[in-house]
Amino acid sequence: MGTRFIDKLKSFGVLEEADIAALVSATSRGRLIGTKVDLIREGDRPGPVFVMLEGWAFRYKILPNGARQIMAFLMPGDCCDLHVGLLAEMDHSIQTITQAEVATIEREQMDALMDMHPKIARAMYISQLVDEGTMRAWITSMGRRTSIERAAHLICELYVRAHNIGLTSSPELSLPLSQLLLADALGMTPVHLNRVLKELKLQGAMTLQRGTLVVINPEKLISIAGFDENYLHRRLRAN
Amino acid sequence: MGTRFIDKLKSFGVLEEADIAALVSATSRGRLIGTKVDLIREGDRPGPVFVMLEGWAFRYKILPNGARQIMAFLMPGDCCDLHVGLLAEMDHSIQTITQAEVATIEREQMDALMDMHPKIARAMYISQLVDEGTMRAWITSMGRRTSIERAAHLICELYVRAHNIGLTSSPELSLPLSQLLLADALGMTPVHLNRVLKELKLQGAMTLQRGTLVVINPEKLISIAGFDENYLHRRLRAN
DNA sequence: CGCTGGATTGACTCGGATCAAGTCGAGTGG
DNA sequence: CCACTCGACTTGATCCGAGTCAATCCAGCG
Numbered sequence: 001m002g003t004r005f006i007d008k009l010k011s012f013g014v015l016e017e018a019d020i021a022a023l024v025s026a027t028s029r030g031r032l033i034g035t036k037v038d039l040i041r042e043g044d045r046p047g048p049v050f051v052m053l054e055g056w057a058f059r060y061k062i063l064p065n066g067a068r069q070i071m072a073f074l075m076p077g078d079c080c081d082l083h084v085g086l087l088a089e090m091d092h093s094i095q096t097i098t099q100a101e102v103a104t105i106e107r108e109q110m111d112a113l114m115d116m117h118p119k120i121a122r123a124m125y126i127s128q129l130v131d132e133g134t135m136r137a138w139i140t141s142m143g144r145r146t147s148i149e150r151a152a153h154l155i156c157e158l159y160v161r162a163h164n165i166g167l168t169s170s171p172e173l174s175l176p177l178s179q180l181l182l183a184d185a186l187g188m189t190p191v192h193l194n195r196v197l198k199e200l201k202l203q204g205a206m207t208l209q210r211g212t213l214v215v216i217n218p219e220k221l222i223s224i225a226g227f228d229e230n231y232l233h234r235r236l237r238a239n
Numbered sequence: 240m241g242t243r244f245i246d247k248l249k250s251f252g253v254l255e256e257a258d259i260a261a262l263v264s265a266t267s268r269g270r271l272i273g274t275k276v277d278l279i280r281e282g283d284r285p286g287p288v289f290v291m292l293e294g295w296a297f298r299y300k301i302l303p304n305g306a307r308q309i310m311a312f313l314m315p316g317d318c319c320d321l322h323v324g325l326l327a328e329m330d331h332s333i334q335t336i337t338q339a340e341v342a343t344i345e346r347e348q349m350d351a352l353m354d355m356h357p358k359i360a361r362a363m364y365i366s367q368l369v370d371e372g373t374m375r376a377w378i379t380s381m382g383r384r385t386s387i388e389r390a391a392h393l394i395c396e397l398y399v400r401a402h403n404i405g406l407t408s409s410p411e412l413s414l415p416l417s418q419l420l421l422a423d424a425l426g427m428t429p430v431h432l433n434r435v436l437k438e439l440k441l442q443g444a445m446t447l448q449r450g451t452l453v454v455i456n457p458e459k460l461i462s463i464a465g466f467d468e469n470y471l472h473r474r475l476r477a478n
Numbered sequence: 479c480g481c482t483g484g485a486t487t488g489a490c491t492c493g494g495a496t497c498a499a500g501t502c503g504a505g506t507g508g
Numbered sequence: 509c510c511a512c513t514c515g516a517c518t519t520g521a522t523c524c525g526a527g528t529c530a531a532t533c534c535a536g537c538g
Contacts, residue, residue, distance in 0.1 A: 043469070045476075061379050064465045069379040081371065083364040088477075091372040091470040125322040132320065133330040135374040140300045140308040142381035143426025147494070179517065187382025192494055194518060210503090226303045230282070231330040237284075238327075386526070417484065431526055433486060449535085 004077035004165055005051050005103075009123040011164065013236070019117045026113060027051055030101040039094040039102065046084040048104035052076055055100025056176055060184070061092045070185035072134065073097075073158065073177070077165045082110065082128055098176045126233065133231035142187050145226070150186050151196045152225035155206060159215055160229055175213045200224070243316035244290050244342075247404055248362040252475070258356045265352060266290055269340040278333045278341065285323040287343035291315055294339025295415055299423070300331045309424035311373065312336075312397065312416070316404045321349070321367055337415045365472065372470035381426050384465070389425050390435045391464035394445060398454055399468055410454045414447065439463070 006023050009015060015023075030053040033039070039050055042061060057074040071092065074080075080094065085107035096102075105113070114121035137157070141150045162173050183193040201207045205221040207214045215221060245262050248254060254262075269292040272278070278289055281300060296313040310331065313319070319333065324346035335341075344352070353360035376396070380389045401412050422432040440446045444460040446453045454460060 059375070061375070063379070063383055067383040069382040071375045071378045081368060083368060086361060086365050086476060087368055087472055088474045089469065089472075091472070092375055122325060126325050129320060129322060129326055132371060132374070135371070135378065136298070136300070136310045136331055138378050139310045139374065139381060140302070142378060143308040143423075144302055144306040178515095184382075189495060190517085191496080191519090195494090198518085230328060233326055233328075233330070235327045237325060419484075428527055429485085430487090430528080434526090437486085 005053060005079060008077035008165055009120065009127065011234075012123040012126040013119060015119050015123065019120050022113055022117055023120065026105050026109060027053065027103040030054075030103040033096050033100045033102055035096060035099055037096050039096065040090055041093045042090050044090045046087050046090055048106045049080055049082060049084065049110055050094070051079040051103040051105065053101040053103055055102075056097040057094055057100060057102075058097060058181065058185070059092050059094050068184045069187065070181065071138070072131070073185065075158075075161060075165065075167070078131075079124075079127070081131075082124055085110075097181065130231075130233050133233060137231045147186070147188050147192060148196050148199055149225055150188075151182070151193065152200060152205065152221050153227055154182070154186060155200075155208075155213065155215075156222060156225045156227040156229075157232075159213065160232060164232070164234065171215045171218070173213045173215075174211060175208065176211055243404055244292060244318060247316035248359065248366065250403065250473075251362040251365040252358060254358050254362065258359050261352055261356055262359065265344050265348060266292065266342040269293075269342040272335050272339045272341055274335060274338055276335050278335065279329055280332045281329050283329045285326050285329055287345045288319055288321060288323065288349055289333070290318040290342040290344065292340040292342055294341075295336040296333055296339060296341075297336060297420065297424070298331050298333050307423045308426065309420065310377065311370070312424065314397075314400060314404065314406070317370075318363075318366070320370075321363055324349075336420065369470075369472050372472060376470045386425070386427050386431060387435050387438055388464055389427075390421070390432065391439060391444065391460050392466055393421070393425060394439075394447075394452065394454075395461060395464045395466040395468075396471075398452065399471060403471070403473065410457070412452045412454075413450060414452045415450055 005027055006015075006020060009023070030051075033055075039057065040046065052074050054076050056076075058070045059072040059074070060068055060070045062068050074094070084090070114124065134157070137153075141153050145153060158175065159168075159173055162168055167173065179193050179197070180190050183190040186193060188196075197208055200221070203220065203224070205215075205217050205224060207216065221227075244266055245254075245259060248262070269290075272294070278296065279285065291313050293315050295315075297309045298311040298313070299307055299309045301307050313333070323329070353363065373396070376392075380392050384392060397414065398407075398412055401407055406412065418432050418436070419429050422429040425432060427435075436447055439460075442459065442463070444454075444456050444463060446455065460466075
């Protein structure tokens with residue numbers, strides 16, 4: 001049952017009974033959505049906030065020449081921009097990767113939730129800051145890392161995020177991402193990504209086969225990537 | 240006098256007298272800061288929110304290998320993340336490019352401002368959404384545009400943003416960005432950026448010399464870039 | 479006047495794209 | 509149970525965009 005969103009928020013700050021009850025009631029009824037369906041498309045008028053209860057999705061844009069760039073992966077517990085409802089139109093699209101269960105929270109409901117539950121608001125703001133930090137990390141990767149470093153970095157990120165929400169506690173992780181998706185996220189061709197993955201396996205860092213990732217040598221993977229998880233902001237602020 | 244921040248917020252929604260008065264008092268005393276000084280560094284504990292009243296700055300990260308990646312340019316009127324104060328440490332640094340005048344708003348003051356002035360809060364949220372959209376556009380550029388397209392796209396963005404805040408109303412714009420800075424923002428080497436700028440001039444799209452940009456043929460520049468300004472969200476939502 | 483930091487140019491190299499064949503595995507239907 | 513198909517993954521050969529290295533060039537300025 002989709003309690004991942006609440007668990008994630010709890011990891012950003014203590015929530016009271018009442019907060020949790022409010023969250024439960026706001027996210028209890030999730031819609032079931034199929035594979036590869038757009039939750040919302042670039043140009044659409046934004047509606048409610050989406051919360052991924054189960055399943056994976058990604059944010060993307062299509063360029064005039066048809067190329068696709070993925071800007072973020074959403075996993076269970078992730079939610080989309082808090083205040084999108086203020087915008088006249090979406091500047092990107094969001095599509096499911098797997099079957100998914102997604103809750104929607106209307107703007108008024110969201111506002112009420114945050115007004116009446118400052119601890120929820122706080123946790124949501126931190127979550128948003130993490131998403132922003134993640135985008136900055138992606139820009140850095142795309143601009144200044146080689147393809148193998150970039151791939152290793154993304155794998156590190158996905159593994160750590162998945163680990164943080166309890167998707168895995170072993171070196172193994174079920175990653176429902178095709179090489180095409182990964183390539184479109186990393187700004188390279190599927191052909192080249194394939195070779196990069198081969199190289200990562202050859203170096204004994206990790207393997208990715210038929211949807212399951214195995215981190216064989218974490219230190220190696222981290223050092224190839226130059227990965228520093230500071231941008232995921234797990235350390236909490238004291239005051 | 241630094242009214243650019245307020246002007247920018249006004250462009251995101253009507254503000255009342257009282258809102259404006261509150262903003263004026265919050266941002267009236269700006270500190271003067273020299274060239275190339277870090278406002279805050281990666282790893283620092285975040286303090287108040289920075290508001291650029293005058294001058295330019297940029298967000299950046301330094302990789303283990305010493306490479307620098309710039310993730311955003313801040314121009315007059317821009318402000319840094321609303322809720323950074325919630326984080327334990329910064330995941331990137333911010334440095335001035337020119338002499339700058341920057342106001343600082345303490346967290347409590349910020350919270351009070353947003354609580355008591357919903358219209359300010361709303362405008363700030365939209366502003367934040369624009370910043371996020373901009374990061375997504377940068378990721379897209381880095382991943383899927385060639386170097387000349389990417390450079391043209393950045394120039395389009397900077398010109399439009401500057402135009403929006405009234406920094407220029409002619410094809411000319413004073414851009415205090417060295418080729419090194421641009422290269423570090425675009426994820427390429429200064430040498431290659433130089434050649435790209437030469438090519439853009441050759442094609443009659445624009446010139447950039449000694450700190451002044453001249454957009455010679457806007458249509459051409461836009462078409463090279465595949466630029467769509469939707470992500471800057473100037474169209475306001477009706478309700 | 480000579481220094482200095484950015485900008486410019488040339489020659490060469492190399493990482494990743496492109497193009498073109500395969501191969502593999504999970505269904506599907508005969 | 510096996511042939512057929514379809515999508516995803518692999519591999520090889522070749523090409524080109526961008527990086528690297530190394531000289532200048534030039535404007536501003538102490």
